[in-house]
Amino acid sequence: MAKAKRKSMAKGNAKAGYLFITPFIIGFLLFLVVPLVQSLRMSFCEVAATNGQGLKYKWVFLDKYKEVFFKDPDYVPRLLDNLKNMALFVPGILVFSFFMAILLNQEFAGRAFVRAVFFLPVILSSGIMVSIESNNSLMGSMQSAIKEDTSLTSITKTLENILLTGEKASKFFEYVINLVDKVYDIANSSGIQIIIFLSGLQTISPSMYEAAKIEGCTAWENFWKITLPMISSLILVNVIYTIVDYCTKSNNQVMDLINDKLFKNVDYGLCAAMSWVYFGVIMVILGILAFIISRWVYYYD
Amino acid sequence: MTRKERRAYFKERNRKSGGYLLRKKIWNFIFRFCRAVLIFGLCFLILQPLLNKISLCFMTKDDLFDRTVISIPRHFSTQAIRLGWKLMYHFKPFWYSIWIGVLVGVLQVISSTLVGYGFARFKFPLKNFWFACVILMIIVPPQTLLTPMYLMFSDFDIFGIIKAVHGGKGVNLLGSFWAYLAVCAGCAGYKSGLYIYMMRQHFRNEPKELEEAAWVDGCGKFRTFWSILLPGARPMMVSCFLFAFVWWWTDGIYSRIFFSRGMGWYTVANCLPGVVERLNHEYKQIFNIVSSSGGNFVPPAYGNQILSAATMITLVPIIIIYLLAQKSFVESISQSGIKG
Numbered sequence: 001m002a003k004a005k006r007k008s009m010a011k012g013n014a015k016a017g018y019l020f021i022t023p024f025i026i027g028f029l030l031f032l033v034v035p036l037v038q039s040l041r042m043s044f045c046e047v048a049a050t051n052g053q054g055l056k057y058k059w060v061f062l063d064k065y066k067e068v069f070f071k072d073p074d075y076v077p078r079l080l081d082n083l084k085n086m087a088l089f090v091p092g093i094l095v096f097s098f099f100m101a102i103l104l105n106q107e108f109a110g111r112a113f114v115r116a117v118f119f120l121p122v123i124l125s126s127g128i129m130v131s132i133e134s135n136n137s138l139m140g141s142m143q144s145a146i147k148e149d150t151s152l153t154s155i156t157k158t159l160e161n162i163l164l165t166g167e168k169a170s171k172f173f174e175y176v177i178n179l180v181d182k183v184y185d186i187a188n189s190s191g192i193q194i195i196i197f198l199s200g201l202q203t204i205s206p207s208m209y210e211a212a213k214i215e216g217c218t219a220w221e222n223f224w225k226i227t228l229p230m231i232s233s234l235i236l237v238n239v240i241y242t243i244v245d246y247c248t249k250s251n252n253q254v255m256d257l258i259n260d261k262l263f264k265n266v267d268y269g270l271c272a273a274m275s276w277v278y279f280g281v282i283m284v285i286l287g288i289l290a291f292i293i294s295r296w297v298y299y300y301d
Numbered sequence: 302m303t304r305k306e307r308r309a310y311f312k313e314r315n316r317k318s319g320g321y322l323l324r325k326k327i328w329n330f331i332f333r334f335c336r337a338v339l340i341f342g343l344c345f346l347i348l349q350p351l352l353n354k355i356s357l358c359f360m361t362k363d364d365l366f367d368r369t370v371i372s373i374p375r376h377f378s379t380q381a382i383r384l385g386w387k388l389m390y391h392f393k394p395f396w397y398s399i400w401i402g403v404l405v406g407v408l409q410v411i412s413s414t415l416v417g418y419g420f421a422r423f424k425f426p427l428k429n430f431w432f433a434c435v436i437l438m439i440i441v442p443p444q445t446l447l448t449p450m451y452l453m454f455s456d457f458d459i460f461g462i463i464k465a466v467h468g469g470k471g472v473n474l475l476g477s478f479w480a481y482l483a484v485c486a487g488c489a490g491y492k493s494g495l496y497i498y499m500m501r502q503h504f505r506n507e508p509k510e511l512e513e514a515a516w517v518d519g520c521g522k523f524r525t526f527w528s529i530l531l532p533g534a535r536p537m538m539v540s541c542f543l544f545a546f547v548w549w550w551t552d553g554i555y556s557r558i559f560f561s562r563g564m565g566w567y568t569v570a571n572c573l574p575g576v577v578e579r580l581n582h583e584y585k586q587i588f589n590i591v592s593s594s595g596g597n598f599v600p601p602a603y604g605n606q607i608l609s610a611a612t613m614i615t616l617v618p619i620i621i622i623y624l625l626a627q628k629s630f631v632e633s634i635s636q637s638g639i640k641g
Contacts, residue, residue: 013423016522020419021431023412024497027487028434032441035449042448100343103336116627117344123623123630124351124616128553128570187347192634199635248442255442268448275445286440 043272064273075274078253079281089186090242092179094235097190101197102227115198122191189245193238200234201227229298236293240286247282254278357609358382385610388579389572395618398550398569401481406545409485409493410538416488417500418526422512439494443554451558454480480559491552496541499633503537504530506636540633543626547619569615576611577604 018025043064045057068075104115179186204227212222249255258278262271302310315322358381360374389395420432484490488497507530515525549555556568581604623630 010424012522014425017419017423017425017428020423020526021416023486024416024419024435024488025431027412027484027489027493028438031450031484031487031489032434032438032446035446035453036441038449038452039445103340106336108333108336114340114344115631116623117347119627119631120351120623121347123547123619126548126551128573129551129612129616184346187343195631195634202635244440259447262448271448275442279442279445282442283440 039272039275042268043276045269047268060269064269065277067270068273068277072270072274074257075254075277078257079278082247082252082254083281083285086243086246088175088178089182089189089246090239092182092186093190093193093242094238096183096186097193097238098197098231098235100190100194101201104194104198105201115195118187118194119191121188125188189242189249192245193242196234196238196241197231200231204230232293232297233299236290236297239289239293243282243286243289247278354609354613357606358385358613360606362603362606381606381610382614384580385576385607385614388576388583388607389569389611389614390567394567394569394572397567399618401568402546402549405481405485405490405549406542408482409488409490409496409545410542412486412488413493413496413541414500414531414534414538417497417502418504418530420497420501421504435494435497438489439492439498443491447554447558454559481555484555490545491548491555492544496545499541499636500534500537503534503636507533536629537633537636539626540629543622543630544633547622550619551615573611573615576608580604580607 041057044059044061046060046063047057100118104111104118208226208230209222212226217225246252254274258271258274261267261274311322356374359377359379361376361378361380364374364376416435420428420435481490485493488494511529512525515529520529550568551570553570553574556570
């Protein structure tokens with residue numbers, strides 16, 4: 001008797017649960033699955049507009065994909081470029097935001113203000129603002145004018161020269177210098193990551209550090225043995241978020257190309273094929289990274 | 302203790318500790334100084350483009366081409382702002398944008414609250430699968446869906462129902478905000494997945510005893526949600542709404558497929574990219590130039606100044622919202638980050 005009752009309660013729960021998520025299910029099927037399937041179909045077709053508003057599909061199978069990989073002069077280089085930049089950026093953003101979160105976790109005057117400033121780009125450089133910003137050549141020329149004026153005394157430039165002309169001008173220095181050059185972009189796109197790391201840092205109980213201190217741990221050991229493992233699950237979240245954010249930004253080169261093809265050439269099939277290739281590549285990268293990092297993540301409870 | 306005494310006391314302690322205290326104090330000072338410099342620099346880095354834009358807004362044309370003027374305008378004028386305002390078609394796009402932002406934001410928050418609650422508190426078959434779908438929704442770049450969405454909304458139809466009623470033809474929803482509403486009610490709007498995630502995280506952190514007590518007292522499931530959990534979720538809902546509003550405000554992807562000026566509805570995000578083009582057009586009309594060659598007639602620096610002014614005009618509402626509600630923006634993210 002009791003068993004039957006519990007079963008019915010579970011059933012009721014399931015029903016209520018489904019009721020609550022119906023909006024999502026409908027939306028998911030209607031606005032994500034249907035368009036995705038349609039775009040997949042398009043990518044295998046030659047799509048032509050007919051007079052009466054409709055579209056005509058002609059099955060061409062892999063032709064469009066062949067065109068993407070072998071015919072289009074821009075796509076593959078841009079994709080590779082994009083991936084290379086991503087490989088440069090994502091670690092940079094992660095390290096930067098982690099570092100900033102540690103700094104912001106300390107007590108100092110004006111902390112709230114600094115936090116607000118770092119979060120500002122999340123609000124301001126979103127959507128079309130990014131593309132407007134990157135097109136604004138006046139800003140660029142202003143900055144370069146300032147740079148010119150100060151180039152004689154520029155520390156980074158001198159440092160760069162010293163480091164790169166040395167005998168052991170390693171790839172690593174080049175990488176770091178490249179990152180330093182892009183610090184503006186990095187700071188601009190790490191708002192959310194900083195906050196996520198910060199919240200993670202604040203959940204680590206101080207008693208852990210206290211115990212470590214009594215046992216004679218140095219700050220360095222504290223960092224590697226306590227802070228990093230405790231925050232490792234958030235690293236996974238941030239890696240995924242950063243990659244997704246980077247790939248869907250509207251000033252992204254690949255996206256630009258796809259948009260161009262869509263609005264100028266009106267080649268739906270090619271567009272769909274390009275999007276799918278891009279999407280597939282991102283998914284593969286995300287999958288691999290998530291797999292690797294999740295094996296290393298440490299869960300406290 | 303007077304100052305002198307304190308100093309003497311410090312010296313005494315320092316001597317006892319073998320110089321350790323003084324060294325520590327100096328290191329501490331150096332560390333704090335470096336940190337302050339670093340943080341100031343980074344803040345300046347982020348704020349500089351904004352400040353730059355503000356200063357550009359108030360420059361006259363002479364200042365713009367004067368190389369000795371870098372950031373503070375010598376002749377103060379609001380002419381650029383006025384021109385930018387005009388090229389943004391005055392109030393209209395702002396009005397539309399506000400309308401869309403509010404309506405769509407509210408709808409998005411309502412649906413994602415429901416769904417988030419469903420995911421947080423109920424056990425049902427295939428739950429993990431559906432949640433994976435939410436994650437998928439976050440990951441899929443909206444640009445991938447552009448074309449099919451466009452086609453779908455130009456001939457809209459829900460599983461064949463509308464077609465049956467409407468006589469074999471779908472409805473064209475482009476150019477009206479019904480398309481927006483449909484997408485957002487279905488939790489498929491811009492970053493909806495993220496809001497679902499945030500709401501779920503919020504409900505998960507709420508104590509389970511609340512609901513159990515309600516259940517014991519004979520409260521139905523929906524009633525429990527409505528009168529017990531919803532009031533507590535209000536701050537999170539407000540933050541989700543603010544995010545939604547702000548992101549819709551600057552969104553160029555959906556607004557580009559759903560609206561254009563020709564359709565009668567246009568948002569701020571629709572108008573902003575074309576400002577320089579319109580400026581060129583205006584100039585050509587003023588100077589009566591019949592040019593078929595197109596190209597830029599206006600000097601690029603001037604065009605960019607007007608663009609900056611227009612951008613500032615667009616950003617002002619968002620900046621005000623951010624300044625007022627900065628806390629709820631930041632805290633919602635930090636809440637949802639916990640337990641990733």
